[in-house]
Amino acid sequence: MVDLAATSLHLLHQAFFGAVAAGGFGVLFNFGRRCLSWAIGFGAVALTVRTLALDAQWSLEAASFAAAFVTGALALVFRDRLGAAMETIALAGCIPMIPGAFFAHALLGFFALTAPDVPDLQATVFQSMQAFLRVVFTLGAIGAGLVVPGHLFRIGRS
C-alpha cells in the first residue's frame, strides 16, 4: 500500500513537472494560449508514459520512444483541433525528455580528459562515452517516436 502511494506520488510529481517544463518552453516558443494548454497536457502525458516505462525497468531510450510515440499518436488523434500547429505542440510535449543533462555530463567528461593528469582515465572515458551514446540514442528515440505515428497513419490511409 505504501509502495503504491509512493509510486503514485512519484508519477504525479513527474507528470506535473513535465507539464510545467513543457508549458515554460511553450511560452519561450511563443505558443498562443490554446496551444499552450495542449503542450502542457502533452508534457504531462509524455512524462507519465516515460515514468511508467522506467518503473517497469525499461531503458531510458525505450521509455522515451514509447512516450514520444504516444504523444505523437495523441496529436494525430486530435489533429483536427490542433490544426497546423499539431507537430510543434507534440514536440513541445516531448521537450522535457531531451537529455540535456546527459549531454553536458558527456562534454564535461571529454573536457576532463584534456587535463594534464586524469585521475581515473578509463572510468572517465567510459562514463563520457556512455553518457554521449545515451544522448544520441535517447534523442533518436524521441525523434523517431514523434515521426513514426504520422508515417504509419499515411500508410494506413493510402
Next chain:
Amino acid sequence: MSDETEASDPVVRRHRDLERIANVALRAGRISMESGANASATRSVTAAVARGLGAEDVALRLGYASLAITVAGGGNSITRMSGVGRLGVDQRRDTEIRRLAERIEKGGATDVQTVQGELDRILRETPRHPEWLVAFATGLACAAFGRLLGVDWAAFVPVLLAGALGQALRHRLLSRGANLFVAVGIVAFVAAGLGGLGALALRSASVGMAMMASTLLLVPGVPATNAQTDIMDGFPTLGSARAVWVVMVMVFVATGFWLARAALGGFL
C-alpha cells in the same frame, strides 16, 4: 532588348511572372524556416504558395542558410535563391504561415501582391509574449527540469531565478547582435554560476545538478529533433547541418558550465 520588346515578348513576360512567384514562395519558406519549421513543413509551405499562385511544377533545395526554388509553368522555368536568417522558434508565426499557405493552395489568394501583403502582416502583427513573462516561464521550466533530474526543493527558487536571468541576458545579447555561440557560453556561465551560488546559499544538497538545471534553457531541443526528422524525411544535408549546430551549442553550454564550476570550485 528594349523595354517595349521585353513587355511584348511572351517568354520574357512569363519569366517575370514566374520570378515573382518564386520570390514570394521563397519568402514564405524563409519565414517558415526561421520560425522553427522542419524541412518537410518548409517544403510544403513553399510549394503550396508557388502552386497556389500558378506554378505548374516546383522543385526546392533546402540548405541551412539558404533556400533555392525552381518554378515552372507554360513551358518556361526559373530558378531563384534566398538567404535564411537565424533559425529560432516562433510557433504562432509558423502556424500563421502554414494557414496562409493552405489558403493560397486552395485558391484563397491568387496574386503575388496580396500574398506579399499577407506576409508583411504576419511579420508585423503576430503577437509575442512580453519579455518578462518569457524570462519567468523559462526560469520555471528550468526549475521543473531540475525537479525531474532530482534537484532538491532548496535549489528550486535559485534555479528558477538563474534560468529567468539567463533568458533575459540571452535576449539582450542576441538583440544586440552578439554571436549566438558566444552568447550561449556567456549565458551558461552566468546562469550556472547564479544557480550554484543560490543553491549554496540555501544549503541545497544538489548544487551541481542545480547548476546544470540552470543552463537547460540553452539545450536546443527543437533543432535537435528537427535534425532527426529532417534526415528521416529525406533531407540529410539540412539534418546533418542542424546536428552539427546542436553539438556546437552544447560545446559552448558545457564550456560556460565548466568555467562556472571552476569559478565556484572553492565553494563546491
